[in-house]
Amino acid sequence: MIRINSKDSFYIANTLFSFALKSEAAEVFEDCNTLITGIGKVNAAYELTKAIQIKKPSLIVNLGSAGSNYFQKGDVICCTKFVQRDMDVRGLGFELYETPLSGLPSILEYGLVMEGLEQGICGTGDSFEMGHRTTVYNVVDMEGYALAMIAMKENIPFLCLKYISDGADDNAAEDWAVQVHKAALAYGNILKLDLGVRS
Template identity: 80%
Template sequence: MININTDHSFSIKNTLFSFALASEAADVFEECNTIITGIGKVNAAYELTKIIQEKKPSLIVNLGSAGSNFFQKGDIVCCTKFIQRDMDVRGLGFQLYETPLSGLPPILEYGLKMDGLQEGICGTGDSFEMEHSEVLYNVVDMEAYALAMIAMKEQIPFLCLKYISDGADDNAAEDWTIQVHKAAMAYGNLLGINKLSAERL
């Protein structure tokens, strides 16, 4: 079981774990239901939509690395709010980050809060952000908004945990390559998933 908070627990067998890259999952999650979406919102949206029609999970868990100049490297942050940080149609009179005519607000609020973790606002975009100065979001990734939106539309509970691998600054690329391999082990420890427990899933 995955115990998220006092109100929400889910069977690991019926949980879908979503990663952008196989390196973020390593071999920690090899006995679980996993999906490797590839990088970016389009890849994430396509792969998740395809697999939920087949698997019909009771919970979607997005795990991966992310940048932040607010949280510390090595922190695991629970994101419950999401911004599409590269959506800018202000020229047509819409708010910054608002998707025109979607009926969705600029900040999408959908996600479970996990006890014991700091809470963050994730800015998702199809760029590796290295000069983060935005104050509306404090975590930067490239997939979570799309995953959260699909989970919301499909009415599937969603948990988004981000391992802070870099500061979303000039050193982001170098820091990411060093830190990303640590994410899987950190998630495995947090969620109680490892090879020894795989047979009891």
């Protein structure tokens, strides 16, 4: 079982663990039900939609690396709010980050809260952000929003944990390469995965 909080627990066998890259899962999750989506919103949306139809998970867990100039490198943050940071249609009178005519707010709120972890707002976009300055979101990734939106529309519980690998600044690329392999170990410890027992 994976215990998220005092109200929410799920069987590991019915949980789909989603990663952008295999290196983020490493050997820690090799015996779990994993999905490697590839990088970016389009890849994430396509692969998760396909996996939901086949695997029909009871819980979707998005795990991956992310940047932040608010949290510290090595922190694991539980994201429950999501912003599509490269959506900008203000020229037509919409709010920044608002997807026109979608009926969705500019900040999407969907996701379980994991006890013991700080919460963050994830800004998702198809760019590796190295000059993060906005205060609307404090975690930067490239898949979270798309995964959260699909989980919400499919009415599947969603947990999003992001390992802070870099500061979303000028050193982001170098820091990410050093830190990304540490993410899987951190997730294994937090989720208390007993890989010898499948329940």
